[in-house]
Amino acid sequence: TGRRKPPGRSHSAGDKEANQSVSTLRAAVERAIAHLKDWKILATRYRGPLTHFPTVAKTVTALTFYKKGW
Numbered sequence: 001t002g003r004r005k006p007p008g009r010s011h012s013a014g015d016k017e018a019n020q021s022v023s024t025l026r027a028a029v030e031r032a033i034a035h036l037k038d039w040k041i042l043a044t045r046y047r048g049p050l051t052h053f054p055t056v057a058k059t060v061t062a063l064t065f066y067k068k069g070w
Helices: 013-037 050-068
Strands: none
Touching: 013 050
């Protein structure tokens, strides 16, 4: 999370720059998670064997990248 504004004052230039970089990175991560949750298996509770979950997650990620053309 970013730095909070001190009461009665404004952010310093360094705080504004740090908050901007944090929010840019956070938005990208949240967008990626949202795209993965488009796949029902990752949006709900996984009911398969936990030993298979890493393979399922990698497959969903690969299919998402393939769908987007990356």
